[in-house]
Amino acid sequence: MFSIAFHISLIFSGLVPNLVSRPLHMVFALPWILVFTSKTISERALGIFHCFVSTWLCLWIVFNEEKLGEQYGSLEDGFQVVASVILLISVIEMARRAIGWPLPLVALIALLYGIFGQHVPGEFGHPGTPINSFLGTLTIAEGGIWGKLTGVSVNIVAIFVILGAVLNAGEAGQGFMNVAKAAAGRLKGGAAKVAVLSSALFGSISGSASANVASTGAITLPAMIKLKYPRSFAGAVEAVASSGGQIMPPLMGAGAFVMVELTGVSYIGIMQAAFLPAMLYFFAVWVGINAFSSRYRLERVPESQQPSMKTVGITASFFLVPFFILLWGMLIMEVTPQYSACFAILAGIILLILDSRLTFDWRRTILRVEKASVTAGKQIATIASIILCASIIIGVLGITGLGVKITSVIVSASGGVLWPALFLTAMACLILGMEVPTTAAYVICVSVAGPALMELGLEPLQAHLFVFWFALLSTITPPVCGAVFIAAGMVDEDWLKVALNSMALGIGLYLIPLGMIANPSLIELGHQPFLSIIAMTKVAAGLILVSYGIIKVASFYLRLIFLTVGVFVLFI
Numbered sequence: 001m002f003s004i005a006f007h008i009s010l011i012f013s014g015l016v017p018n019l020v021s022r023p024l025h026m027v028f029a030l031p032w033i034l035v036f037t038s039k040t041i042s043e044r045a046l047g048i049f050h051c052f053v054s055t056w057l058c059l060w061i062v063f064n065e066e067k068l069g070e071q072y073g074s075l076e077d078g079f080q081v082v083a084s085v086i087l088l089i090s091v092i093e094m095a096r097r098a099i100g101w102p103l104p105l106v107a108l109i110a111l112l113y114g115i116f117g118q119h120v121p122g123e124f125g126h127p128g129t130p131i132n133s134f135l136g137t138l139t140i141a142e143g144g145i146w147g148k149l150t151g152v153s154v155n156i157v158a159i160f161v162i163l164g165a166v167l168n169a170g171e172a173g174q175g176f177m178n179v180a181k182a183a184a185g186r187l188k189g190g191a192a193k194v195a196v197l198s199s200a201l202f203g204s205i206s207g208s209a210s211a212n213v214a215s216t217g218a219i220t221l222p223a224m225i226k227l228k229y230p231r232s233f234a235g236a237v238e239a240v241a242s243s244g245g246q247i248m249p250p251l252m253g254a255g256a257f258v259m260v261e262l263t264g265v266s267y268i269g270i271m272q273a274a275f276l277p278a279m280l281y282f283f284a285v286w287v288g289i290n291a292f293s294s295r296y297r298l299e300r301v302p303e304s305q306q307p308s309m310k311t312v313g314i315t316a317s318f319f320l321v322p323f324f325i326l327l328w329g330m331l332i333m334e335v336t337p338q339y340s341a342c343f344a345i346l347a348g349i350i351l352l353i354l355d356s357r358l359t360f361d362w363r364r365t366i367l368r369v370e371k372a373s374v375t376a377g378k379q380i381a382t383i384a385s386i387i388l389c390a391s392i393i394i395g396v397l398g399i400t401g402l403g404v405k406i407t408s409v410i411v412s413a414s415g416g417v418l419w420p421a422l423f424l425t426a427m428a429c430l431i432l433g434m435e436v437p438t439t440a441a442y443v444i445c446v447s448v449a450g451p452a453l454m455e456l457g458l459e460p461l462q463a464h465l466f467v468f469w470f471a472l473l474s475t476i477t478p479p480v481c482g483a484v485f486i487a488a489g490m491v492d493e494d495w496l497k498v499a500l501n502s503m504a505l506g507i508g509l510y511l512i513p514l515g516m517i518a519n520p521s522l523i524e525l526g527h528q529p530f531l532s533i534i535a536m537t538k539v540a541a542g543l544i545l546v547s548y549g550i551i552k553v554a555s556f557y558l559r560l561i562f563l564t565v566g567v568f569v570l571f572i
Contacts (some may be wrong), residue, residue: 003028003377007158008345011338011372019065022146023058025154025384026091030054032381033094038377047097054090056171061140071558073141075132077375088392091145095389098382103440107389118170126400144395145388148261149443153387156257158380159345164328165255165376166348168215169368171356176201177219178307185301189293191227192234193286194301195220196241198281200239203245206567208476209438209483212242213490221490227299232494233292235487236501238287243475243483243506244325246438247468248278255439255468257337262446263460267337268330271524275462275513277469284508284543291551292505315356322348383439385517392438394447403448410452418456422517425449426470433474441471462516465523476502478511504550508543511570515539518571542570 006028034051038044060083061068075081088111096104110466114121118128138144167173179196183189196218203212217238223236246255246291249271257271266272281490292298307315322344329340352368397403414421428449432443451462475483478499488495495551503510516522519539521531 001373002420003032003158003380004162004373007154007162007380008342010155011159012244017065017069018050018142018146018151018545019140020062021154022150023061025150025158025387026145027055027058029094029381029384030058030090031493032377033385036378037097040282049189050090051091053086054130054131055202057087057090061471068140071136071140072150073133073137073143074130075136075140080134080140081132085137087139087145088135090570091385091388091392094385098385099103099353099437103386103437104390105527106444107392110393113402114396117402119461123401124405134399134458135155136397138392143398145391147391147395148357149258149387149391149394150384152261154258156260156338157383157387159341159452160257160332161379161383162376163322163341163345163348164489166345166352167322167373167376170348171315171354172200172319172322172348173215174356175318175320177216178312178315181301181305181307181402182309182312187300188299189298190552191229191235192221192289192292195237196222196282196285196289199241200248203242203248206500209239209243209245209472210262210486212245213238216242218430219485221487226428227301229298231491232497232501233296235484235491235493235498236505237285237289237467238490239476239481239483239487239498240506242281242487242558243472244278244281244285246273246472249275253516255442255471257469258439259464263464265461269461269526273465273523275527276522276532277516279467280512280515280539280543281508283540283546284512285505287503287544287547288507288551311356314358321351364454366369376560386437386440390408392442398448405450406448407452407455410449410498411455414452414456416456417454418458418517421449421452421456422514424464425453425467426473426513429467430473430477433471437476438468438471440543442468445471458517459520460495461523462520465516467514469509469516472509476506488550504547507547507550511543511546512539515570539570542566542568545569 006024012017030051034047034054035044038047047202075084086242091407092104092107095107114134115131117124119125119127131556139146142148147175155232176198178196179201180194184193184197188195199212199216202216203209216495221234222239224237225231249256250548256267259265259270260267263270288404289298324346325347326337326340329343335338349369349372352372353365355361355364410424425445429441429445434444441465446464449467450460453466454460458466474480476498476499478484481495481499481502482498484502485495490497491498515535519535521528522535522539523532526531545562545566545567547566549566552564553559
């Protein structure tokens, strides 16, 4: 509750110094990560001690922010050096406990490079930075853990996480499912299409592929298995549909808000640019289900399981009302997204009082508020851990100039040609995204590859959307594919079979980012709506041909024709 109150209060408290709000953001995240998630007594004891020390240091920064601001990122004494080291260790440990070792290891390597990189021979060495200046920039100035990314986490992401937690604690999830059943349940392969629609709706507020699979999959997967859908196909549908939540407006997880900060494009502009590609993604999945339907004779959702229109209307209001308030504030009232989100949160809290039968139960309401508070606290802390750790890497790239050097290598390796550079960037995103969360993978990759892509002719928003989409590859692409692993476990099927079907169903994830490059007007809905619709139609036609060529067509030569023509339509 304290974390929620703090982040909401920031929206209405006016200008708060960054060296106050951002360290306090970490203070509220520390106990969730270092104490509440501890699995053993010794781990908890160490976590409590670590949490106490780190909290004290964060508060020291808060109470000394004016003095520290006058130091311009240079540490003045031994105490400040020790404090900086402890803060960096705390950030790395938070990320390790939250998401495992991969991202913290990258951060550690970055720190070692920053300290000892002057001894690296060749063009990847750097002149060296005084240790007091290096550590100070990362910990008492806004060039490291208190940088722009952390500001996005504090001021924007946290508010939308709270909104998502409030909606999920009530009837919104069932509303998503009922709308999906009413819209798609009677169609061929209806249960799979219900999974697509419900996952798209749920994912638009959760922004997490894994959370999406675990939540909507608990309902959609048993339904598909009961209708005798192949288990590998059912798992693939849920994994692919759930992965699309991070590219689905209006919320898009944390990535959209980070993109706002990095590109300077407004949140509304990001939504407009992302909308048609997201629609194409789910369209491609829909087409893939149709192709599979003829192969497996997939059944519709039984009539007995179809919700009545009255039930659909009532339950849908539990997410439509907050969404309407959110969009009304941003589009009509023209206030900031986070300000609008606060009023949407208020509406969502009021709706927690009622269930789908419009009855009131104060015990249920209290439990829902508790669930929303716990979920929001955990998610805010997890995202904060990721962002703070990624900020170390971004800070080192800036201090040492390594980002510029990697950019020049990409440009050189591609021969100054855009498409080879895109391929290199895509591979980097896939490798980094194997164990690093999507947002962190996007931030790191766009920091080093984004300038190269822009140097080769891409607009900033094109480059950022391209990298962001390919940062999602690892959700369904072997060898490490988180959404697939979870879905495969839930249907008790070999994960590789699920992965292969996922790659076929999720072909849009591989082709649509390339389609954005070949058809730039696809992301210009806000400026050139007519040309955007034409580009969308063209890309959709290419996706249909490619999808049917991969999934349905049996003849090798006919399949080759479908794939060739589809690629031609998409890119020419």
